[in-house]
Amino acid sequence: MSGDLLPGRQIRQEHMAAAFGVSRLPVREALRQLVADGLVVHEHHVGFAVVRLSRAEFDQVYLMRRLLETEVLRSLPRPAARRLAEIEALAEKIEHAATAIDLPRMRALNSQFHFAVFDLSDLKLVVGEIRRIWTWALPYHSVSLYDDAGRARILEEHREMVTALRTGDTERLVDLMDAHRAGSEAQLNLLLEAGAVAHPSAS
DSSP states (O other): OOSSSOTTOEEOHHHHHHHHTSOHHHHHHHHHHHHHHTSEEEETTTEEEEOOOOHHHHHHHHHHHHHHHHHHHHTOOOOOHHHHHHHHHHHHHHHHHHHTTOHHHHHHHHHHHHHHHHTTSSOHHHHHHHHHHHHHHGGGTTGGGGSHHHHHHHHHHHHHHHHHHHHTOHHHHHHHHHHHHHHHHHHHHHHHHHTTTTOGGGO
16 A cells, blocks of 8 residues: 555565564464455465455446545535534545655545545445455555645545535535546556556566
């Protein structure tokens, strides 16, 4: 999730054990959990690697996100003042991380921000499915953060989302999320076309 290991990168258990100062056993257990989470793949006689999504899989991820996130956002009640303040505080923390160019923190806070919004919904099973779909693409979520214009766009859209939540304008929120999602998808498409995501070992 930090981006230190790029999609497709082999993960050597002995190297990870040495880096963390532990035996190979907890590393192996952690890798098995990451396989279950969909972030790592394991091939017999090859070993573990960071999952690498195909173009077709990316298209399906964004299709599922659009369908499910739209339903969740349309189901949102107007948030209580305390919940709205928490969401607004997360947006501000993301802005501070962006100013410091702290991309790992920005990425983590971005997920917290969006799920703080989604979790306002009573459609808990649907939100759980969205969380699972997001997990598949987490290693790629930093793509748009490396671009100054991309970061500025994300921050502005977050501010507008908070305003839409405050006024109870769910249709505006849906439109903003569509634009937000499309911006990230466009950045990924550029990398896919350039081969940077498909062949991370060459980047």
